Amino acid sequence: MSHTVGIRRTQKLKTRQALLDAALQLLQNQSLSSLGLREVTRAVGVSPTAFYRHFEDTAALGVALVEETLDSLHGMIGAILAETGDSEIRLDRSVELIIRHVREQPAHFRFIAREQHGGVGPVREAIAAQLQLFAEEVAAALGTEPESRGWSDEDLLMLGGLYVDHMVITASAMLDAGPADESRVAGIARRRLRLVALGRRHWLDGTDGQDCRTGRDPVGPA
Secondary structure (H helix, E strand, C coil): HHHHHHHHHHHHHHHHHHHHHHHHHHHHCHHHHHHHHHHHHHHCCHHHHHHHHHHCHHHHHHHHHHHHHHHHHHHCCCCCCCCCCHHHHHHHHHHHHHHHHHHHCCCHHHHHHHCCCCCCHHHHHHHHHHHHHHHHHHHHHCCHHHHHHHCHHHHHHHHHHHHHHHHHHHHHHHHHHHHHHHHHHHHHHHHHHHHHHHHHHHHCECCECCCCCCCCCCCCCC
């Protein structure tokens, strides 16, 4: 009996993955808001009723695609951030990671780029939640470094958000770049990260006697 249950569970997982894969292929040429579940089930060869055994609706399928695309990045980015040594090397490795993922999963990242500001609320919210989690993870890792001594939690989260925004921008640029432009995109991405790193080193310095985080004179008005 347990063997039969195992077979059914395996088949159910295969059907669910087939629905995700079919939807992803269909979404290369359209938005999620225009995707019909009958299109998806027809591509897989199952009935529309079978779709509801796996997803409540196409929005739920979209949320699952968000998780499939971004979940795997958490551990990889965390591993890079946990590395010690030359920060320049870590910057290069983070760019390489994003570029490699876009090369390996262009359809996934194109889906994220299109739906980040698309018309399906639950999917927009899922993408935003994942990116916010990335920012929090990056901020937590940066907060353990000597360069972050004196930084507030709010500023660390802002910095983490800058790195995550950079990741999204780089991924989008890679999607639009042809093979000949990939090295140019990678070069710009590395330069931008170095600019952020330079700003980080001087964030607490102040500028012209002002607090660089608030723009106010640190000793107050005369």
